[in-house]
Amino acid sequence: PTTKTKAIGKPPITRWIYPDYTVVFEYKHVVQSVQMVKEDAPTPIPQAMPESSTAAPAANEAVIQLDVQP
Secondary structure: OOEEOOOEOOOOEEEEEOOOEEEEEEOOEEEEEEEOOOOOOOOOOOOOOOOOOOOOOOOOOOOOOOOOOO
């Protein structure tokens, strides 16, 4: 990895950052691996959808919900 982040939270979550992807760990277990995409121009920030909307995300979109415990 080019960078290793310090553990954050409980359980401890760390990231190993490589030039083309990032690996997320919980303790010593891989939780997620994310490919990094380099863009020529910044992507506009999408407008938040109202919470009452039940529409499914488009094929190129993802919805992530996180509950962060202090």
